[in-house]
Amino acid sequence: MTRVDTEVPAVGAGPVGLLPAAEPRAGGARTISGPDTPAPPAPTAPPAPGAPAAPRPYPTPQPGRSTVDRLTDKTALVTGSSRGIGRATAIRLAREGALVAVHWTADRQAAEDTVALIEKEGGRAFAVRAELGVPGDVHTLFLGLERGLEERTGEARLNILVNNAAVTPTGSAPEDLTPEEFDRYFAVNAKAPYFLTQRAAALMPDGGRIVNVSSAVTRTAAPDQLAYAMTKGAIEQLTLHLALILAPRGITVNSVAPGITDNGGAIFANPDAVAAMSQLSAFKRVGGAGDVADVITFLTTDEARWITGAFIDATGGTLLT
Numbered sequence: 001m002t003r004v005d006t007e008v009p010a011v012g013a014g015p016v017g018l019l020p021a022a023e024p025r026a027g028g029a030r031t032i033s034g035p036d037t038p039a040p041p042a043p044t045a046p047p048a049p050g051a052p053a054a055p056r057p058y059p060t061p062q063p064g065r066s067t068v069d070r071l072t073d074k075t076a077l078v079t080g081s082s083r084g085i086g087r088a089t090a091i092r093l094a095r096e097g098a099l100v101a102v103h104w105t106a107d108r109q110a111a112e113d114t115v116a117l118i119e120k121e122g123g124r125a126f127a128v129r130a131e132l133g134v135p136g137d138v139h140t141l142f143l144g145l146e147r148g149l150e151e152r153t154g155e156a157r158l159n160i161l162v163n164n165a166a167v168t169p170t171g172s173a174p175e176d177l178t179p180e181e182f183d184r185y186f187a188v189n190a191k192a193p194y195f196l197t198q199r200a201a202a203l204m205p206d207g208g209r210i211v212n213v214s215s216a217v218t219r220t221a222a223p224d225q226l227a228y229a230m231t232k233g234a235i236e237q238l239t240l241h242l243a244l245i246l247a248p249r250g251i252t253v254n255s256v257a258p259g260i261t262d263n264g265g266a267i268f269a270n271p272d273a274v275a276a277m278s279q280l281s282a283f284k285r286v287g288g289a290g291d292v293a294d295v296i297t298f299l300t301t302d303e304a305r306w307i308t309g310a311f312i313d314a315t316g317g318t319l320l321t
Helices: 084-095 109-121 137-154 181-203 223-249 271-278 290-297
Strands: 003-005 075-078 101-104 122-127 161-162 164-166 207-211 252-258 313-314
Touching: 075 084, 084 101, 084 109, 084 122, 084 161, 084 290, 101 137, 109 122, 109 223, 109 252, 122 137, 122 223, 161 181, 164 181, 164 223, 181 207, 181 223, 181 290, 181 313, 223 252, 252 271, 252 290
Parallel strands: 075 101, 075 161, 101 122, 161 207, 207 252, 252 313
Antiparallel strands: 003 164
16 A cells, blocks of 8 residues: 655665654754754864964854745745655745745644744745645645735745655555556656646746655665655656756756655654664764755755756765665
8 A cells, every 4th residue: 555645765674754843853963954053162272373263163053043044035835844854844945034835635733833833933834735646636736825825925926846745655565566556656756746847837937946855766776665766766857857948947956865764753763773774874873854854945045056957865875885
């Protein structure tokens, strides 16, 4: 059986999962954006006379709203953003100043919680529901999206699209997969992003950003995730071709591939399981949703304007071995 989820699967034999909380766990070192709460600087001795001054450290982001606001006056849609990487991405985009549409399918409360977390930090967001992979899915989603944007900004303009929602694998052997399950994988994971992007491009001004969430399973063999990996391969092709098609408008299109990512599920409370999963990363830890969300958020900013058609490995070095 398959299930519709808003997450990206684990690599290989590890469990599927992404951190649903708004913040990464305080106990884990963050390798992409640093810890949310910086440690106080250690005292340093004054330099010797004539010695060159020590380089100034880069500032560590504080929790809460960004002081940069790189996405002020931008609007964003993040599919599958009621939890996991989608939720973490929605929160980070809002911190940068974007008005975020939080898409959900089955869990209204989780979507409302995401919106509440954003608003608590002073950001702006609204929830929009649509089941993906069914007839009329894109039309339903964009009716709610355009209504929400017009109510809040006076126009139906979309600057950023993050295709994150997906049906995730449940470990079925390839010989046990049914045609109905196969069709479901492709309807949600490949067909929906294609037509969501097609519709979004009509609302997107020049200089927009599209980020497609792929998976590390497109770069390794995981037989129990075969159909899922095929859909993510399709997503990467969507990225590659649309990057060229939309480049004349200054719109960038990129793929981000997570690996094993903690979603707060029961398996991540098992120290032995976490220790085993951690060995797959070059950093010897399990990733958090914030690790991936920070990469996605960067790709939506002006600083990433010269990156398009790229496959970004956000696995914590899982693919190095």
